[in-house]
Each structure stands twice: as structure tokens, then as C-alpha cells.
Amino acid sequence: MAKFVKEDIDTLNAILTITVEKSDYESSFSKTLEKYRKDSHLKGFRKGKTPLSYIKKVYGEQVLLQEVNKVLQEQIQESLKDVEIFGEPIPNEDQEQIEFNPNKPEDYVFKFDLGLIPELEVKGVSKKSTYNSNRVEVSKKAIEEEFTNARKRFGKRSEAEDTIQEHDLVKVKAKESDGKKAKENGHEAEFSIAIDRAEDKLAKSLMKKKKGDSFPFNINDVEKDSERSIINKYVLGVAEDDDTIGDKFEGEIMEVSRVELAEVNQEFFDKQFGEGVVKSEKEANDKIRIDLNKAIQKNADAILFRDIQMELVEKNKFDLPEDFLKRWIKASNEKPVTDEQLDKEFPFFLEELRWSVIRGKLTKKFELKVTEEEIEAGFVNALKSYGGMPPGLDDSILKGYTQRLFQDKQAVQKQAEEIMGDKLFNAITGAVKLDETVVDEKEMEKIIKKANEEMEKENEIRRKAMNTEEVVEA
Numbered sequence: 001m002a003k004f005v006k007e008d009i010d011t012l013n014a015i016l017t018i019t020v021e022k023s024d025y026e027s028s029f030s031k032t033l034e035k036y037r038k039d040s041h042l043k044g045f046r047k048g049k050t051p052l053s054y055i056k057k058v059y060g061e062q063v064l065l066q067e068v069n070k071v072l073q074e075q076i077q078e079s080l081k082d083v084e085i086f087g088e089p090i091p092n093e094d095q096e097q098i099e100f101n102p103n104k105p106e107d108y109v110f111k112f113d114l115g116l117i118p119e120l121e122v123k124g125v126s127k128k129s130t131y132n133s134n135r136v137e138v139s140k141k142a143i144e145e146e147f148t149n150a151r152k153r154f155g156k157r158s159e160a161e162d163t164i165q166e167h168d169l170v171k172v173k174a175k176e177s178d179g180k181k182a183k184e185n186g187h188e189a190e191f192s193i194a195i196d197r198a199e200d201k202l203a204k205s206l207m208k209k210k211k212g213d214s215f216p217f218n219i220n221d222v223e224k225d226s227e228r229s230i231i232n233k234y235v236l237g238v239a240e241d242d243d244t245i246g247d248k249f250e251g252e253i254m255e256v257s258r259v260e261l262a263e264v265n266q267e268f269f270d271k272q273f274g275e276g277v278v279k280s281e282k283e284a285n286d287k288i289r290i291d292l293n294k295a296i297q298k299n300a301d302a303i304l305f306r307d308i309q310m311e312l313v314e315k316n317k318f319d320l321p322e323d324f325l326k327r328w329i330k331a332s333n334e335k336p337v338t339d340e341q342l343d344k345e346f347p348f349f350l351e352e353l354r355w356s357v358i359r360g361k362l363t364k365k366f367e368l369k370v371t372e373e374e375i376e377a378g379f380v381n382a383l384k385s386y387g388g389m390p391p392g393l394d395d396s397i398l399k400g401y402t403q404r405l406f407q408d409k410q411a412v413q414k415q416a417e418e419i420m421g422d423k424l425f426n427a428i429t430g431a432v433k434l435d436e437t438v439v440d441e442k443e444m445e446k447i448i449k450k451a452n453e454e455m456e457k458e459n460e461i462r463r464k465a466m467n468t469e470e471v472v473e474a
Contacts, residue, residue: 006114012321014114016089019074021107025067029105032063035467060102068100068108076112084117084360086321086353087328122361124308124315130433132306134300134447138292139440146288147281150272154262164207164256168195171255177216177248187245190237190254193222206253214252219245296444303451305425308432313354319349320357343464359424359444366427370416378415379405 003019033052036059042050076089089112098108152167164170170193176186195203199221221229222235229240236245262268267411268276278284326346330337379402405411439447 004075006079006083008116012116012118012319013324014116015092016076016079016112016114018072018079018110018112019107020068020071020075020110022105024071024356025064029064029067029102032067033059036063057101061100063104064100064102067123072110080114081155083114084113086117086325087332089114090324090328090331113324113327114433115321115328117357117360118320119320120316120318120357120361122312122316122358122365124312125362125365125428127431127432127433130435131304131311131429133304133429133436134350134436134439134444135278135436136293136300136444137268137438137440138289139442140298142292142441143288144287144290148261149283150284150288151261151264151268152259154268154271155259157257157259158255160258161211163210163309164195164253165258166195166203166207167259169257169259170195170206170249170253171257173254174217174219174249176246177250178246179216179248179415182250185414187236187238191222191235197224198222201226209253211256214250216248216250218247219249220247292441296441299448300439300444301425303447304429306451308428309355309358312358313351316354316358318354318357320353322346325349325382348462362424362428363420364422366431368423368427370419370423374419375415376402376406377410378419379411382415436445 003021005017007015007017009015016238033055037050037052037055038048040050040055041047042054045051080089087324092113095111096109098110148167157169160168171190171338173188174194175182175188177183181243190284193202193206195206198206202217202221205215205217219235220226232238232242232245233240236242238245262271264281265280269284270276273284273287326342329342329346329349380398383398383401383410405415
């Protein structure tokens with residue numbers, strides 16, 4: 001049996017020495033060579049009768065290396081089963097060059113450097129720790145709007161010749177103007193304006209008009225709260241950063257289409273919510289309220305989780321084996337990593353790694369695990385949520401689709417990480433005190449916008465600090 005010795009240099013670094021003795025691999029080495037011999041057919045010799053000396057000469061070094069490495073890998077796993085390390089062991093800088101001579105098998109000594117994950121009792125996860133959180137309660141108006149939208153989805157659309165109404169869709173032929181008349185060679189485009197999604201000023205103006213009328217307007221008003229880049233791409237059909245087109249346009253109403261809202265009856269309820277799920281308008285509104293709260297609460301929880309992460313990283317300071325980590329990054333990256341690249345990226349890598357260590361300690365503390373059944377259920381829920389599946393399929397049929405997803409290792413890993421993230425969030429929030437503030441969907445939009453702006457600032461700081469297109473992977 002191979003021997004190993006782990007020598008701690010300090011609390012963060014260690015050297016693992018593994019001795020693979022001749023007796024550990026000699027038998028398998030001989031058997032593998034014999035197998036090669038049986039399968040070989042050398043001219044002048046019957047199949048399987050090729051001289052062993054020839055087989056050893058051609059394949060010996062390759063087979064020896066293979067068998068020694070097999071024992072080595074098994075021993076690395078065995079020796080580290082109770083040791084928490086960063087990444088993988090990397091060869092010690094004092095490791096002597098080894099020559100694998102198939103004619104002279106011997107004992108081989110391998111030295112590896114280890115980066116040790118530090119011992120840590122995570123602070124900030126107890127009832128003494130308080131975090132501010134937002135609990136979403138959507139407004140009555142939001143519920144009414146979603147109910148109306150559902151009726152619109154299953155309603156009948158027809159052309160309208162009378163004055164434009166609040167929920168109409170208006171097809172417009174527009175041409176860039178100077179504020180008084182259309183510009184010669186000005187930009188032209190055809191698009192539709194949803195009255196209930198347009199800025200109030202434009203919506204009120206259009207609700208006094210009908211098919212065939214003309215009207216001046218500002219192109220930025222066709223969609224509430226939209227950036228000009230979005231207007232450029234999806235309305236004007238030009239590049240997002242095109243700054244050659246002005247704001248003023250002259251429009252002609254080509255067509256007005258109106259949806260006759262679906263009748264509120266059991267047929268509508270079954271189409272919108274599933275057969276038999278809802279049986280009255282009150283139940284429908286309750287279901288909408290629950291679903292909207294759940295959807296928006298996910299954003300609130302994501303912000304809370306990010307705040308908790310930042311707080312825990314701040315509260316739990318610990319050293320890391322930086323020299324080892326730099327060597328490991330260089331050794332494990334497929335593309336060469338320059339010292340300049342590494343210096344720019346390394347501080348951000350350490351920040352992420354500290355959270356990774358804390359997350360690992362908490363996962364162990366709360367004894368969190370993800371089962372194959374949970375991953376399968378996650379796939380089923382994702383298929384239901386994102387669509388693309390034929391309607392009316394039950395869970396047993398949907399599970400059949402998940403078997404394809406299980407063939408994709410990245411998809412499985414991503415699903416497992418999402419489930420573990422949810423479990424960790426629930427475990428942490430259950431262990432701490434939450435100071436809740438009730439907010440509606442409008443207030444939550446502002447909170448999300450602010451959080452996104454802060455994240456973008458952080459990303460911009462990172463991009464400037466790195467000042468490179470290449471990103472170090474680890």
C-alpha cells in the first residue's frame with residue numbers, strides 16, 4: 001500500500017508526500033503488458049506470441065506511468081478525505097524529475113503543495129444578528145391590472161374605427177421631423193404603440209384620435225421608462241448606440257386594433273389558471289396576488305441574500321494561502337495567465353473565494369445536501385415555468401424530459417447550485433433576525449433599480465481595475 005505523509009507548514013499550507021512502492025503497481029503493470037501482448041500481432045510471430053521485451057519497449061513507459069498514476073490518484077483521494085483544501089494539490093517546486101523506466105521498476109516519491117481551507121466559526125448567523133429585509137405585498141391596482149391582462153390574452157382582437165381607447169394597439173407610420181414638418185431624408189419606421197404602455201402625455205394625445213389621423217410626438221414616449229438604446233433597437237430598428245436620429249417625429253395612424261376582453265367565466269379561469277384550479281373572480285384575484293407576491297419576492301430575497309453575503313464577508317476576516325492560490329490559478333487555467341493579468345484579477349478572486357469559504361462552512365453547519373430527486377423536481381418546475389412543453393402534460397410525462405437534461409453535466413450542476421443556494425438562504429434567514437419592511441411592487445421596483453445600479457458600479461470598478469479583456473478563470 002502506498003504511503004503518505006502530510007506535513008503542515010503553517011495553518012494555511014502543507015506538503016503532501018506520497019510514496020508509491022514497487023509492490024503497489026507491479027502486478028497490474030505486468031497484467032496490462034500481458035494484455036497488450038495478447039492483442040498484438042507482430043510480423044513473424046503468431047497473434048499473442050509477440051516477445052514481451054518488444055511489448056515493454058513499445059508500450060512499457062506508457063503503461064508504467066498509467067499504473068503508477070492510478071495508484072497515486074487513489075492515494076491522494078484517500079489521504080485528503082478528511083482534509084479541506086483549495087482547488088487541487090499542485091506539484092511541489094522541489095519535486096525531483098522522475099524517470100519511468102519499464103525495465104527497472106522502483107519506488108516513486110511525489111511531493112505536492114496543499115492550500116488549506118482555514119478553520120472558521122462563521123460570525124453573523126444567529127438570533128443576535130439582524131438584517132433588514134423587504135416583504136412584498138402587491139397593490140390592489142397591480143392585481144386588477146394582471147387580471148385585465150389575462151382577460152386580454154384570451155380576448156378577441158378586432159379593428160376599431162372609432163376614437164382610440166386605453167387598451168388599444170395603434171399601428172403607426174412615423175417619419176423624423178424638425179418639430180414643424182417631416183425632415184427631408186429623415187428616418188422612417190413603422191411600429192405599434194400599446195396605449196397602456198406609452199408615456200401619459202402621448203397616451204392622452206392618441207386617445208383623442210382615430211385611424212387616419214396624424215400627430216406629432218417624441219419617440220422616447222412610445223414606451224414608459226425605456227432607455228433610448230431600447231427604443232433604437234426595437235422601435236426604430238437601428239443600432240442601439242445610433243445618435244444620428246432626433247427625438248421629434250410625425251406619425252400617421254395606420255390601424256387601430258382593440259381586444260374585446262374575455263368573458264369572466266369558468267372557461268376563462270380554466271384557460272388562465274388550469275382546469276378546476278380557480279372557480280370565482282375572488283379566487284382568481286387571490287391566486288394572482290399569491291403568484292405576483294412570489295415572483296417579486298424572489299427579487300427582494302436575492303437582494304437580501306446579497307446584503308447578507310457582503311455582511312458576512314465583512315464580519316469574518318481570515319487569511320488565505322495567497323502564494324499557493326496564485327500558482328494554482330496559473331496551473332489550472334487552460335490559457336496561459338500572465339503575472340499582470342493575475343495581479344489585476346487576484347483581489348476580486350480573493351473576495352469571491354472568501355464568500356465561497358463562508359458558504360462552505362455554513363453548508364456543513366446546516367448539514368445541507370441536494371438529492372437527485374430534488375434536481376429532477378427542479379428540472380420539472382423549470383420546464384413548467386419557462387414553457388416550451390405541450391399543454392396538459394402531467395408530472396410523470398414531464399419527468400421523461402428531464403432525463404435528457406441529466407445528460408448535460410453543466411445543466412445538472414447549475415440546477416444543483418440553484419437548489420443549494422435556496423436551501424442556504426432559507427437556513428440563514430431562519431437562523432437570524434429579520435427586520436421586515438412591507439413594500440408594494442412600485443417601491444420594490446425602486447429598490448431593485450438601486451441595487452442594480454450599485455452592482456453596475458461595482459462591475460465598472462472591477463473592469464477599470466482589470467483594464468483587460470482577458471479574465472482569469474478559477
